Amino acid sequence: MDERSPVLIGAGQFTYRGDPASSPSPSVLLKIAAERAAADAGIGAAGLAAIDSIVVAPSAIAQPGASRSRGAPFSSNAAMQLGAMLAARPRWAALSAMGGNSSQYMINVLAQRIAEGETGLGLAVGCEVLGSVAKRMARGLGFEDWDAAEDLSLDAPPVVGDTRPGVSAYEARHGLDRPINIYPIFENALRARDGRSLPDHAARIGALFARFTEVAAGNPHAWFPIRRSAGDLTTVGDRNRMIGFPYPKFLNAIMEVDQSAGVLIASVAKARELGVPEDRWVYLHGCADAHDIWHVLERQDFHSSPAMRLTGRRAFEMAGIGPDDLGHIDLYSCFPSAVQVGAEELGLSLDDPRGFTVTGGLPYAGGPGNNYAMHAVATMAQRLRDAPGSWGLVTANGWYLTKQSTGVYSTTPPQKPFERQDPAVIQREIDALPHPDVIEAPQGAGTIETYTVVHKREGPFMGIVIGRDANGRRFVANTRNDPATLASLEASEQVGRKGTVRQSGGLNIFEPA
Structure with missing residues (x-):
């Protein structure tokens, strides 16, 4: 096997459910996930000190260019501060751009760096603190302990990924500027395309996400480990108010969580040097990244995603498998429309007995804005270790069915060197697709x-x-x-x-x- 083949050697997750007055700061949450990943790999503090590359998916409050006006402090360079906290001296430290695709995108980039000899041991990690931020601000608790934990003096880090705003000024002016307003628009387009009645479609998406709650109920890291029926999810009431028709609250991703997750990725040579047992190794066999036509109004339609289809196809080709070979699947699940579009583009039936989540999904396991898919990868790694030789798929979606990153994993050793395709190859194909003209002042x-x-x-x-x-x-x-x-x-x-x-x-x- 190629000594530069990238291999996931450790994964860690943490969910904080305690008193918000003593909730961990963003950097502390990142450190906990990193330490848990090191424990999972069996390399401890000495292994963490050997990290030479760190990339962080920041909390929504700390995204690149974020204002500090909300009052919750965050490090000016979370990746470098985390390196210092771990006694590491990374040669490369970066933040990801905003978007739910970030976790898998960071892993894909790290894997490429390892294959090209630029990284020996890398950490991809992220967190969300909106849960405790909202509670502290509502109760007037302050952030003095976070002030002591977060270093605001560091130079800003480089940013990986596409940093463009997710919508145009025209779209934002009319309310197309929030996921809770846009994903319902996709849902209604799906229903109309299929000619389904409103009650029948509600039953369909309720049944789909009821299966997600069953997985969340068995996940010790889930924010809401509660099994709910299809009727529970779709019946509007005091605890399940309508948010954006046709989605009541229980069908929406929950970003107000306190969660972190991270993975350690090494070259095969470095994993051996660190003494990581090979039964802990999980390989990234296939990956791809691309984005759909950027602005929602310019899309071909509102019930498909060429980027999901083409990144999935490329990841499968790179891995040398197809959808039928998968044993475990986690489709990005911020809202039911994302799952339905993802399944359709990958050729999966909605009643697939394998299911579409290993965590319980963003509305139930928790939806860290930029880092949900890291929890999916961490959980997937253990699923694959428990079933050696099986295959797992993780998809990650940023903005509004916009940015897509895909990964195919297995404990099976690769038979060829890792080679990530330049995302521009797929992007050129997507950008060439026809799409309608947009008018800003129709009459x-x-x-x-x-x-x-x-x-x-x-x-x-x-x-x-x-x-x-x-x-x-x-x-x-x-x-x-x-x-x-x-x-x-x-x-x-x-x-x-x-x-x-x-x-x-x-x-x-x-x-x-």
């Missing part, structure tokens, strides 16, 4: 292509419509926020409904016929 007749209704605790307050004008150009608009209009959008299928669009107060306003 006159329009037809709904997809839509959602956004809710506050008090009830619905904003309708978002993506439509086509009489010339087939795509636009986004809001509806009037009167109760009758908003209620009508949720009462029956609206895709295909006619109306008119005009401008008012800097916004496009769609009036259903």
